[in-house]
Amino acid sequence: MTVPGSTHAVVAGAGIAGVMTALYLRRRGCRVTLVDRWEPGHPRASSSDYNRILRSIHGADEMYTRWVREARLRWMELEQELGIELYNECGALILAEEGHSTWEEVTIPTFDKLGVPYVKIEPDELPVRFPQFDFRKVAFGLFEPEAGMVLAHKAVTETFKLFLREGGTFHLGRVTTDEAEKPLLDGKPLAADLVVLCCGSWLTYLFRQTLGPILDVVRQDIVYTSTPEGDRSFDADQMPCFVDHGYGAYGIPSIYGWGVKAAIAWHATDIDLDDEDRVVDQSAIARSRQYWAYRFPRLANEIVVDQKACHISITPDTHFIIDFHPRHDNVLIVGGCSGHLFKHGPMLGDYVAGVGLREWGTAPRFKIGPRSSMSLGESPSGR
Incomplete structure (x- = not known):
């Protein structure tokens, strides 16, 4: 075990993360x-946007x-x-499709x-x-x-401020890697006992x-619609x-x-993370309008009031990556959010810190190695 104080x-x-x-x-x-290239909370990151769903449902996955x-x-x-609001417990409703409800059933x-509280609601009760x-x-x-929802932008920026108040330091700089995938900071070898790469x-x-x-x-394009007046x-x-x-x-x-x-549902479109404008595709707006008309008739004629062009790093099995680099034993890689990491934030941070300091090993699901897609009955994300 690494001695934390040193x-x-x-x-x-x-x-x-x-x-x-x-x-x-x-x-x-x-x-x-x-370290980050921009101020924490910047809109280029995977953790941008106002909010994220917090829900316990992960199919059969107990962890x-x-x-x-x-x-x-x-x-x-x-x-x-x-002393601020970070979480709004408004509940979450999971809609199981006719003939396609394996994930919800398991x-x-x-x-x-x-012992997770829930209510199974039959179709005739749902509209009530x-x-x-x-x-x-x-x-x-x-x-x-x-x-409910975690207020995402506020969660990132306020946790960052807390980290600084507790004695952490921030460096505005760029981390890259050399040909051997060793980390560099601003073009120079990164010298530290532990290097954790949470770069989305x-x-x-x-x-x-x-x-x-x-x-x-x-890509994952997000669209916000107005609500009816009054x-x-x-x-x-x-x-x-x-x-x-x-x-x-x-x-x-x-x-x-x-x-x-x-x-x-995200579409497998390449995105240039450094140089592409964060602008929502018009087809995403059209798909969103079609969805509102289908599932929320009273929103059918409402206007778009905001939009976010996001990106998601996804693994075949939608499990996260939390593992040391196979050739650099002080380099810990953390990522593969697969669209369901944010809500785990405090647990993930604590877990990663423990792995980094060798308090415990990483779970097999998080290791770097071959992965394959899972059935809906096995998938933690329902994808």
Whole structure:
């Protein structure tokens, strides 16, 4: 085990994985430098946007389900510590499609075993409980009352400020790698006892040899629609977050007047992370309008009020990557968010800090190595 007090750790990437890892390393007594090319919370990152869904549902996967249950409590504790809102418990509604409900079905015994509160709602009851939706082609709904949204941008920036207050340091600079995939900081060898790379989609640029076979980057365009004038039924105190597997969509109710968020299943489109404008494709807006008309008739004629062009690093099995580089034993790679990492933030940061300091080994699911896609009955993400 590494002795924390004598350890200098450098964490590259100041998204949610990076700021949480840096905070938990600092709380273990390490001297920690957090590095990013831009200020934490910048809109180029995977961790950008206003909010993220926090929901326990991960199919039959007990580990991620347990992690979310604990992460929820830690988000609440962080709220109390900082005295600001970071988490809104508006609930989450998972819509199981007729003839395509394997993931939701295998979730039920997992929730029963782990004691996760939920309600299975039959089709005739759904419109009574949630009149905002049109429930065509829905076999049943799973409502998780102890779910909601993490205020993502605020979570990143406020955790970063907390890290600085607790003695961490920040360096505005660029981490790259040489031909052997050894990290460089501003073009010079990065000297530290522990180097943690939490660089999101940029990991595909840094570790082409090591991660090339198991990590892809895809676009995810996010569109926000206005709510009807004088109608508060789409606000977070009256409407839950939702995951709509039949349509390949998910979304978040309006909060602070931001509008209703909708994201249609990502499309495998290449994105130049450094030079491409963060502009939503017009086809994504058209798909979003089509979805609102289908699932939320009262939003059909509302205007687009905001949009975010995001990117997601995804592994074949949608498990994260948390493992040391096969040739550099002080270089820990953290990524492969696969669209479901943010909500785990506090748990992930604590876990990564423990792996980095050799308090425990990484779980087999997180190791660098061959991976393959999973069936819906096995998948933690439902994809």
